[in-house]
Amino acid sequence: MSEQFLHTPIDETTEHSYKAFGVIYKVRHRSAVKYWLWGIVVAVIIILFLPWTQNIRAKGNVTTLRQEQRPQELNTIIAGRIEKWYVREGDAVKKGDTLVKLGEVKVDYFDPKLLERTQQQITAKELSIDGYNSKASTAAAQIVALKEAMQLKLNQLDVKIRQQQLKVFSDSTDVIAVKNEFAVTQRQIDAAKVMFDAGAISLVDFERRKVSFQNAQAKLISAENKFLQSRQELITLRIEKNQTVQEYTDKINKADGERYSALSNAASTEADVSKLENVYANYDARNQLYYITAPQDGQVIKARKAGINEIVKEGDMIVEIVPKEYQLAV
Known part of the structure; x- marks a missing residue:
């Protein structure tokens, strides 16, 4: 089921x-x-x-x-x-x-030609700058010329000094030669005096030798004077060289000082120009206001x-x- x-x-x-x-x-x-x-x-x-x-x-x-x-x-x-x-x-x-x-309303800006006059001042300052720069350039050229002239003068003096040194050497050689000659005549006169006293030579020979001695003595004095004069001329040339250096150095320093003075004036004037340009710009801006x-x-x-x-x-x-x-x- x-x-x-x-x-x-x-x-x-x-x-x-x-x-x-x-x-x-x-x-x-x-x-x-x-x-x-x-x-x-x-x-x-x-x-x-x-x-x-x-x-x-x-x-x-x-x-x-x-x-x-x-x-x-x-x-x-x-x-x-x-x-x-x-x-x-x-x-x-x-x-x-x-x-x-x-x-x-301000008195400082009453001038109707304020901008024009300010521009004239700027132009005059700029011309001054050109003048100072030109003066500086002239001074620089003068310095170059002075240095060249000094070098030429020193070269000339160096030649003269060299010539004078050779002359001093020559005169000193002459003095030595004359001294030797004088020494010979000195011995001769001494010997002649002994011989004259002994009756070995005549008075004429003695006088002749005495004259030779005196000539040698005069020649020695002349050679020594010539030598001393040459030395003095050499010293004078050296002094002249120093004076030349000092003279040209003073001239170069003076020209250099003038150049720096011109450059300083130019820089100062450029600063014045900048100030005037600033003033001009302010005036122009004020006119627009x-x-x-x-x-x-x-x-x-x-x-x-x-x-x-x-x-x-x-x-x-x-x-x-x-x-x-x-x-x-x-």
Whole structure:
């Protein structure tokens, strides 16, 4: 009987008759997964079409995103006197338009030809620099010429000294020869005197030998004087050489000093030129500051100073401009 029960098919009546059977086996149960998937897809599509920007209410100040788009105050860089207005409040201006012309109030800048006179001073200083440089070049050439002249003079003196040294040597040789001759005559006169006293020679022979002795003595004195004179001339030439060196050295040092003085004056004048050029640039920049111009396109909304001949100080506000293009932000 058991085997017959096992092989008997289960029909729908049996499925509906036993609730436990349906709970356990779930033969007729359907899955809900696909319904969840379709629901999620639909929800995502709906979310994609929802607006992302959310509006809220709050309190704040309206301003611009960039600083240069905010109202601009134009201030004076230099002190001055208002001479002319080129705009009025509410006028539209473009970048570079002249708004106000200022006049000078400082005594140092009253001269209308201040730039021209300063330029003349610069030109004169530059000419002075050329003159000093030319003087330095001339002094340098003079130094070269003096050195060459000194060398030639020293060469000439060296030749003279050499010649005089040879003359001194020659005179000294003559003195030695004359001394030898004098010694011979000295012996001869001594011998003649003995022989004359002995009566071996006559008076005439004795006198002749005496004359020869005196001539030899005079010749020795003359040779010694000539030798001493040659030595003195040699010393004089050496002194002259030293004097020549000293003289040309003084001239070279003087010319060198003049060259350095000229170069120093040129350098000092170049410094003066640089200062004058700086002053000229400051004057030129100050002249450009007399005209106050619009920094960008916009509209004049406020003029702090009014009228003509009104004195303004450095940093005073003249006008206020609202830029033409701007991006608002809260």
